Amino acid sequence: MSRPEAIIHRDGELLAAATAARLVTAIVDTQAARGAASVVLTGGRTGTAVLEQLRAAPARDAVDWSRVDFYWGDERFLPSGHPDRNETQARVALLDHVAVDPDRVYAMAAPDGEFGDDPEAAAAAYAELLAARATDDTYPAPVFDVCLLGVGEEGHTASVFPDSPAVHETGRSVVAVRDCPKPPPIRVSLTLPAIRNSAQVWLMTTGEAKAEAVAAALGGASEVALPAAGARGRRRTLWLLDRTAGSGVPAHS
Numbered sequence: 001m002s003r004p005e006a007i008i009h010r011d012g013e014l015l016a017a018a019t020a021a022r023l024v025t026a027i028v029d030t031q032a033a034r035g036a037a038s039v040v041l042t043g044g045r046t047g048t049a050v051l052e053q054l055r056a057a058p059a060r061d062a063v064d065w066s067r068v069d070f071y072w073g074d075e076r077f078l079p080s081g082h083p084d085r086n087e088t089q090a091r092v093a094l095l096d097h098v099a100v101d102p103d104r105v106y107a108m109a110a111p112d113g114e115f116g117d118d119p120e121a122a123a124a125a126y127a128e129l130l131a132a133r134a135t136d137d138t139y140p141a142p143v144f145d146v147c148l149l150g151v152g153e154e155g156h157t158a159s160v161f162p163d164s165p166a167v168h169e170t171g172r173s174v175v176a177v178r179d180c181p182k183p184p185p186i187r188v189s190l191t192l193p194a195i196r197n198s199a200q201v202w203l204m205t206t207g208e209a210k211a212e213a214v215a216a217a218l219g220g221a222s223e224v225a226l227p228a229a230g231a232r233g234r235r236r237t238l239w240l241l242d243r244t245a246g247s248g249v250p251a252h253s
């Protein structure tokens, strides 16, 4: 398994700008090599700040946005268009400002959507969508070129919270999670095996407390969900950190 690499930035704003630049390069290189690229988006202030930096970057025009497949690592199970939905925040921050192909933006279902107020049905539908777009027969989901993840104060990522059943899920690629400590309580999330199925996983954490927790995890026998080596060559996990005392990332509504 590849060891995670940790990159520490001066502060949260630089982390967001540098990660946006890194993402442009990753997408452009992947499109040059394979014609299209897939990116898993994350919610949270850090993930949204990266998309805002990407929108503002002149280099964004180097990307053919119509050939990017957008997925989500998790979604807050809120009505379509709700300002707290990760999809809404990604559209406001970037997707509504670049020429994406709407048929290649794969949002997770909302309670007012076709599966109704049933997060398990929404999770199962997303798992089916991922399986239909599987890269090969090794796992029922695409090998995501870049999977962006935030990390919560207590260590959650996507909507996989410590000591929750989702941590130990090995069969399904997407699950519904309830009673989440971070509101809203009901969410839909990729599982760790689905995250591991990425070519690159970029975990972005801001603030000294999380950076210390990550340093401890990296120093010890890290439980970090590392992408296993796979058919597509070397998998990579990047921890993108900043150690500023505050979060450094502008607060988001």
Ligand code: 6PG
Pocket: 042, 043, 044, 045, 046, 047, 074, 075, 076, 086, 149, 150, 151, 152, 153, 156, 157, 158, 159, 182, 206
């Ligand atoms: C969500 C995110 C969640 C987030 C972390 C970090 O829906 O809230 O998916 O996993 O990335 O909680 O959030 P911050 O970047 O705001 O610290």
